[in-house]
Amino acid sequence: DLLFEDVGVSRAGNQINDLLEGVRIDAKRAEPGTRITLTVKEDLDATLTGIKDFTDKYNKISELSRSQYTADPETGKLGKLASDGTLRNVMSRLQNAIGSPASSGSKFNRLAEIGITTDAKTGQLVVNEDRVKKALIEQKKEENFQAWINTLKARSKIAKDLTQIR
Numbered sequence: 001d002l003l004f005e006d007v008g009v010s011r012a013g014n015q016i017n018d019l020l021e022g023v024r025i026d027a028k029r030a031e032p033g034t035r036i037t038l039t040v041k042e043d044l045d046a047t048l049t050g051i052k053d054f055t056d057k058y059n060k061i062s063e064l065s066r067s068q069y070t071a072d073p074e075t076g077k078l079g080k081l082a083s084d085g086t087l088r089n090v091m092s093r094l095q096n097a098i099g100s101p102a103s104s105g106s107k108f109n110r111l112a113e114i115g116i117t118t119d120a121k122t123g124q125l126v127v128n129e130d131r132v133k134k135a136l137i138e139q140k141k142e143e144n145f146q147a148w149i150n151t152l153k154a155r156s157k158i159a160k161d162l163t164q165i166r
Contacts, residue, residue: 002027044136051132055116055125058098062123065091095123108135 002009004019016025023040068081081087101109108114115131
């Protein structure tokens with residue numbers, strides 16, 4: 001048993017992962033009445049890795065869909081869905097969702113503002129790591145890191161679906 005912000009918390013095991021979103025606490029041992037301060041820091045490298053994973057999965061979808069409705073550059077053969085506009089429509093809507101502004105409470109409301117842009121020729125997302133890191137640091141300085149993360153989470157439905165792709 002422990003107190004978390006003066007509220008009693010009890011778990012069957014020593015692992016607590018539902019008090020703070022994205023934080024796992026592995027309780028070890030403390031004498032009764034001992035106060036422990038927990039400091040949580042953002043892991044910029046892990047955030048950047050997550051962003052790159054997201055864009056890699058998005059790009060796989062983009063590449064696969066393009067191959068279904070465009071001509072193969074080597075053979076000239078059209079993709080199997082070249083005469084069906086449904087897939088193009090789905091990708092267009094996905095690209096609009098990715099590129100549209102999010103109301104997140106952050107000064108960054110578009111992915112392009114944080115260093116994630118779309119290649120005009122391929123439709124794939126490109127991550128400028130330096131700009132993303134700079135945006136992460138700048139947002140942290142403004143003590144509005146969560147609002148910045150909300151910009152990414154505003155696309156969470158898309159991101160969640162993309163995480164299912166292997």
